[in-house]
Amino acid sequence: MSADPGPLEVNGRPVERASIPDDERLLDTLRWRLGLKGTKEGCRSGDCGACTVLLAGETVLSCLALTRDLPALPVTTIEGIEEDPVAIAVREAFTAEAALQCGYCTPGFVVATVGLLKELGPDVGVDRLREELAGNLCRCTGYAAIDRAIRRLARGGP
Amino acid sequence: MTRPDAAGKLRGAVTFGTDLERPGMLWGALVPSPAAAGRLRAVDLGPARRTPGVVAAIGAEELRQLLPSALGRERPLFPVEEVAYRGQPVAAVAASTRAAARAAARAARVTIEERRPVADVEDRYPEWPGPGAASDPGVIAHVRAGHGNVASAFARATLVHSETYRTSGVCQVALEPHACVAEVSDGVWRVTSSTQTPFGVRDDTAEILGLPAETIVVDGTWVGGGFGGKGAAFLEPYALALARASGRPVELALSYREEFRLGRSTLAAVIRLDTAVIDRTIVGRRVRLLLDTGSSLPGRDFATGYSIGFLVGPYRCGAVEVEGFGVRTNKPPFGPHRAPFAPQCVFALESHLDGLARRLGVDPLEFRLAHVWREGDETFLGQKVGPFGGERALRAAAERARAWRPSVAEGHGLGAALGFWSTGTGAGxxxxxxxxxxxxxxxxxxxxxxxxxxxxxxxxxxxxxxxxxxxxxxxxxxxxxxxxxxxxxxxxxxxxxxxxxxxxxxxxxxxxxxxxxxxxxxxxxxxxxxxxxxxxxxxxxxxxxxxxxxxxxxxxxxxxxxYGNAPPIDPSRVEDGTFYPYTDFTASVDLAEVEVDPETGSVRVVRAAAFQDVGAVISEPLVRAQVEGGFVMGLGEALTEETLWSPDATLLNPSLLDYRIPTLLDVPPLEITLLEGAPGAGPFGAKGVGEPPILAVPAAVANAVADATGRRVRDLPLTPERVSRALIRP
Incomplete structure (x- = not known):
């Protein structure tokens, strides 16, 4: 095991990393060590987006990140944006359009959308949002309702 | 309408199968067969047991002591003599961490005297199976039925249209992998699972483990997508056996690669269609089907006996003869997938009819309208057709096609197709x-x-x-x-x-x-x-x-x-196998405009319209959501989704990178029309709409490609390679 990389901040709380194995993925640390199961395990190979979290505000696939290798930047999961005003707006838009069915990809979509809206600003165009979200797979909705929810959120249009 | 589950799901606060956790829980893993076919010589679990963290390791040998009731079952938990497909579980382990369980599963030494596997149906039957083939050991199911004088119809025909279609296997790709947690205590075998069928899991598990059904309790969780893939016992019996062996709760979940490799999904088929026409009227149809059923076919011959009806279709077609073979190959067992195998059948039949209409110089939609079922018609198995929205859906699509046609650009094409379904209320x-x-x-x-x-x-x-x-x-x-x-x-x-x-x-x-x-x-x-x-x-x-x-x-x-009663089929028309009557008659028509790139052969759907016969709407937002989701799943089956197998029956694309499902960028605008008025088997005259919206999508896209290029692609999906080959075909 390599030298202690120091604590990681998850949803505002420090998480010691000294005893975490070198090859443990952030996804597993979040879900099984910290009990933050809102982050979903899909493909574990970076292809589906279900495990999306924010690292210093940027979207990251937690299945591809090794917990001990991460820089000491704040990690935010779906549980950490409960009260966030942008997340509230995203949830409202997804609720209004019923942009979910089974719900397994949903936390990944919400976290990614929140991260993108914050990073790119409220005037981001819908085309840009769509492109950025194309790495999040959904098998139930056919994306139509998700697309309508995105349109509500992307004020910059078209 | 606000979905009652929206708030919880948008916060990631609902528990799926993969989220289950119990105090003192162990993790399970399956030991895969390293060969697709051969004699199982030895399963040495010693190295697995010596892996740090391992608590239990069981194979067929260990079951003798642990669970003698599971021995000698028709569907054994672990193979005893022969392995049937690569990845087939030959043993299972439980350990304190998931990593330890997977390491132990890799450490187990499985010795197999390998044989050359049967990788696909044409491996086994390069020519159409001859007389008596129904009793071949390689044939899992055989169905044969018909009525009328087919030979005479074809002899009198002014035109016979004959084609062969080939379709590929497709996977359900529910984003949540299979997962369950098993606990055994006080004589109760309890499993909590992400399943579409709690009672089905209970009964299957009882059968596999040789236990009375009442001793098994199955509880469900929120299911992260099913599409047919979570509809029978799969991981549950292994998890229960591991819980029994270890005395601890055991979680068993598949990795996504295992989802592809072990999952029960639809496999490939070869479909031969012959249609006899006098002037512009169909007078006879011959259907031949070779369906890859993998190593087994759960539900006996459902996949052949039900699907083959979709190759006759919702049409009057005079004398009919159908014959289908479910052919054993060294792949995982065939499994249901949203309207099992029906979109592939509809692709073949509706492409065939489209091409036939063009040969006859008739508008393809008018040709279908001339033959489509009306209420009171008879199916080829002698069942009376009930209220059916096919004619109305076709007319609505024809009207939309006329409105779109003037704006269809150069290099684009317009295609339509009709799918037919029946609500599954026969299952009570x-x-x-x-x-x-x-x-x-x-x-x-x-x-x-x-x-x-x-x-x-x-x-x-x-x-x-x-x-x-x-x-x-x-x-x-x-x-x-x-x-x-x-x-x-x-x-x-x-x-x-x-x-x-x-x-x-x-x-x-x-x-x-x-x-x-x-x-x-x-x-x-x-x-x-x-x-x-x-x-x-x-x-x-x-x-x-x-x-x-x-x-x-x-x-x-x-x-x-x-317990829904369908009117009976006429038994005198059935020669062999089991056929299934329809509880009601649901139509689904799609219209698609495509753009075909003549350089690369890539196909883009530009716009589409779906016309869905629903009987009566109970919740419009939910029905529309099924049409939207089913359409896009159909788009995947039309253009990109296929399992690729090597000649030694290895799955070559077991990942979401290589098995490509549609993304947010692949979805065209879709107009949806819901058609009420032809009541079905549900309450208030409703028809089931989970499956029908997927039926006609691949066919509509294929017909649009034919319209754009003048070339017919007879293999599904319509990948750039296949379209390019059709374009350069002499």
């Missing part, structure tokens, strides 16, 4: 209604898989049947030990079958209340203080009409059941 089920003074509880076993059919569909039926507002209907899902029996969330049946059961339970409830209220008819209404009974004798709170036991014990209970 039961519900319990429990009425106290404050609410109506709807008790049943099923969990939500995503469509909303359980959490919103069943409550909508209960609200409409009782007249109560939906917020007074409380859905209660419980395990197989306490809930009424049901077949599962599949076959577009949930709202239809359980909805009919709810209507029946409500009638019983009202009859009891009418007697107690001094005469009927009565109805339920929200009152000033809870629920009231309103009838000829006036308005009274429900609470006043309950017995003391009911007031203390949870209310007035009524059970409802629905």
């Amino acid at each position: 089920g039961e519900v319990r209604l429990r009425l106290d003074g404050r609410a109506l509880r709807l008790e049943q076993v099923e969990r939500e898989i995503g469509s909303g059919s359980v959490i919103a569909g069943l409550t909508a039926v209960a609200a409409r049947a009782t007249g109560l507002p939906a917020r007074l209907v409380r859905l209660v899902a419980s395990d197989t030990a306490t809930a009424p029996v049901d077949s599962g969330v599949f076959g577009s049946r949930t709202v239809a079958a359980l909805g009919r059961a709810i209507v029946q339970a409500n009638e019983k409830l009202l009859a009891t209340l009418a007697r107690r209220a001094g005469g009927g008819p009565v109805r339920l209404e929200e009152g000033a203080d809870g629920i009231d009974v309103v009838g000829p004798a006036g308005r009274r709170p429900v609470a006043e009409l309950l017995t003391p036991e009911e007031r203390d014990g949870g209310g007035l209970v009524a059970e409802g059941r629905h």
Whole structure:
């Protein structure tokens, strides 16, 4: 095991990393060590987006990140944006359009959308949002309702 | 409509199978067969047991001591002599961490005397199977049926249109991998699983482990997508055996690669269609089907006996002869997938009809309209056709096609297709209604898989049947030990079958209340203080009409059941195998405009319209969501989705990178038209809509490609390579 990389901040709380194995993925640390199961395990190979979290505000696939290798930047999961005003707006838009069915990809979509809206600003165009979200797979909705929810959120249009 | 599950799912706060956790829980892993075919010589679990963290390791040998009832079963937990496909579980391990369990599974030494596997149906049958082939050991299912004088029809024909189509395997790709947790204590074998069929899992598991069904209790979780893939026992018997061996709760979950490699999905097929025409009228049809059924075919010959009807289609076609073979190969068992194998059949038939119409110089939609079923027609198996929206859907699509045609650009094409389905109410089920003074509880076993059919569909039926507002209907899902029996969330049946059961339970409830209220008819209404009974004798709170036991014990209970009866098929038309009658007749028509790149052969769907026969709408947002989702899944089957197998039966693309499903960027604008008025088997005349929207999508896209290019692609999916080959074909 390599030298202690120091604590990681998850949803505002420090998480010691000294005893975490070198090859443990952030996804597993979040879900099984910290009990933050809102982050979903899909493909574990970076292809589906279900495990999306924010690292210093940027979207990251937690299945591809090794917990001990991460820089000491704040990690935010779906549980950490409960009260966030942008997340509230995203949830409202997804609720209004019923942009979910089974719900397994949903936390990944919400976290990614929140991260993108914050990073790119409220005037981001819908085309840009769509492109950025194309790495999040959904098998139930056919994306139509998700697309309508995105349109509500992307004020910059078209 | 706000989905009742939106708030929880948008916060990541609902528990799926993959989220299950128990105190002291171990992790399970399966030891895969390293070969696709051969004799199992030895399974050495020593190295697995010596892996740090391992608590239990079991194979066929260990079952002798541990669970003798599981030996010699028709569907054995572990193979004893022969392995049937690469990745087949030959043993299982449980360890304190997932990493340890996987390391131990890799450490096990499996020795197999390998044989050359049968990788696909044409490996086994390069030529069409000859007479007597039905009893070949390689044939898992054989169906043959027909009526009329087919030979004479073809002899008299002015034109015979003959084609061969090939379709690829497709996977369900529910984003949540299979997962369950098993616990064994005090003689109760309890498994909590992300499943579409709790009772089906219970009964299958009892069969596989050789245990009485009553000793097994199955509980569901929120299901992260099903699409048919979570509809039978799969991981549950392994998890239970590991829990028994270790004395601890065991979680067993598949990795996504295992989802692809071990999952039960649709496999490839070869379809031969011959149609005899006199002038412009179809007078005869011959259908031949070779379906890859992998190493086995759960549900016997359902995949052949049901699907083959989609190759005759919802049309009058004179004399008919169908023959289908389910062919054993060294792949995982065939499994259902949203309208199992039907989109592939519809692709073949509707491409065939489209090409035939063009050969005859007839508009393809007009050609279909001239032959499509009308109510009262007969299926090729002699069943009377009930109310069917096919003609209306085709006319609506023809009108839209005329409106679109002038704006279809150079290099683009327009295509349409008709799919046909029947609501799966033949699979029965039961519900319990429990009425106290404050609410109506709807008790049943099923969990939500995503469509909303359980959490919103069943409550909508209960609200409409009782007249109560939906917020007074409380859905209660419980395990197989306490809930009424049901077949599962599949076959577009949930709202239809359980909805009919709810209507029946409500009638019983009202009859009891009418007697107690001094005469009927009565109805339920929200009152000033809870629920009231309103009838000829006036308005009274429900609470006043309950017995003391009911007031203390949870209310007035009524059970409802629905076991759908379809009119029989004519047995004299069946020569071999099992065929299945239709409970109702659902049409689904798609219209698509495509752009074909002549350089690369890549196809882009530019716009589309879906015309869905729904019988009667119970919840419009939910129905539209099924059409949207089904259309896009169909788009994947049309253009990109296929399992690729090597000649030694290895799956070459077991990942979401290489098995490509549609993304947000692949979806065209879709116009949706819901057609009511041709009632179906569900409550209030509703038809099931979970599956129908996928049916005609690949065919509509293929017909649009033919319209754009003048070339017919007879292999599904329409990859750039296949389209390019068609374009350069001499």
